[in-house]
Amino acid sequence: DADVTQTPRNRITKTGKRIMLECSQTKGHDRMYWYRQDPGLGLRLIYYSFDVKDINKGEISDGYSVSRQAQAKFSLSLESAIPNQTALYFCATSGQGGSEAFFGQGTRLTVV
Amino acid sequence: AQSVAQPEDQVNVAEGNPLTVKCTYSVSGNPYLFWYVQYPNRGLQFLLKYITGDNLVKGSYGFEAEFNKSQTSFHLKKPSALVSDSALYFCAVRGVGPSWGKLQFGAGTQVVVTP
Numbered sequence: 001d002a003d004v005t006q007t008p009r010n011r012i013t014k015t016g017k018r019i020m021l022e023c024s025q026t027k028g029h030d031r032m033y034w035y036r037q038d039p040g041l042g043l044r045l046i047y048y049s050f051d052v053k054d055i056n057k058g059e060i061s062d063g064y065s066v067s068r069q070a071q072a073k074f075s076l077s078l079e080s081a082i083p084n085q086t087a088l089y090f091c092a093t094s095g096q097g098g099s100e101a102f103f104g105q106g107t108r109l110t111v112v
Numbered sequence: 113a114q115s116v117a118q119p120e121d122q123v124n125v126a127e128g129n130p131l132t133v134k135c136t137y138s139v140s141g142n143p144y145l146f147w148y149v150q151y152p153n154r155g156l157q158f159l160l161k162y163i164t165g166d167n168l169v170k171g172s173y174g175f176e177a178e179f180n181k182s183q184t185s186f187h188l189k190k191p192s193a194l195v196s197d198s199a200l201y202f203c204a205v206r207g208v209g210p211s212w213g214k215l216q217f218g219a220g221t222q223v224v225v226t227p
Contacts, residue, residue: 004155033215035217040121040219041219042118042202042217042218042219042220043156043202043217043220044217045214045215045216045217048214048215056214058214090155090156092156092215094215097144097163098144098161098163098164098206100146100158100161101146101156101158101204101215102158103148103155103156103157104155105154105155106154106155
């Protein structure tokens with residue numbers, strides 16, 4: 001089983017719909033991240049969490065919200081999806097200090 | 113605020129030639145620096161990291177990177193490129209101080225290795 005699991009892997013949704021992307025990890029890490037990837041823009045940080053009670057906005061949090069349900073679970077919601085939120089979304093986890101991050105396989109979201 | 117720059121959108125190299133992918137950073141305090149690789153339709157895979165100590169860091173698949181504090185650079189290198197090295201490469205930084213813990217990525221560099 002993968003260390004970081006994202007569901008769904010692919011999703012097509014309509015403008016205005018609410019959608020939730022889920023992430024779970026078996027690494028036992030406290031830190032979790034949500035990124036979106038767009039061609040030419042790299043990975044941009046949406047939200048990050050250092051523990052269950054700690055949620056922080058990243059570079060591009062507008063239009064998104066998150067929930068850290070447990071140490072192992074971190075979900076990303078689009079309250080009212082719009083077409084420019086079409087992207088590849090990645091969840092990641094890491095330990096503290098200089099620990100490297102582990103990534104999920106990504107969720108390809110298309111908003112039509 | 114911390115930032116990462118990868119000045120080249122794409123690097124083209126012939127198989128067997130040396131490969132260099134550039135990265136510069138800006139961060140308060142001492143940085144933690146990382147390189148990741150992404151193959152088509154896959155997630156990101158960790159290659160190597162610099163935390164402290166020796167400025168030359170060796171990682172997976174024959175890659176290495178050199179930390180240069182005065183030039184705030186962390187360039188990725190491979191002495192002899194393979195066609196299978198063709199992928200998208202990302203540099204990332206995690207700083208201390210106000211940006212403590214936040215992992216920030218560059219825009220990525222597409223590496224194309226031709227036979």
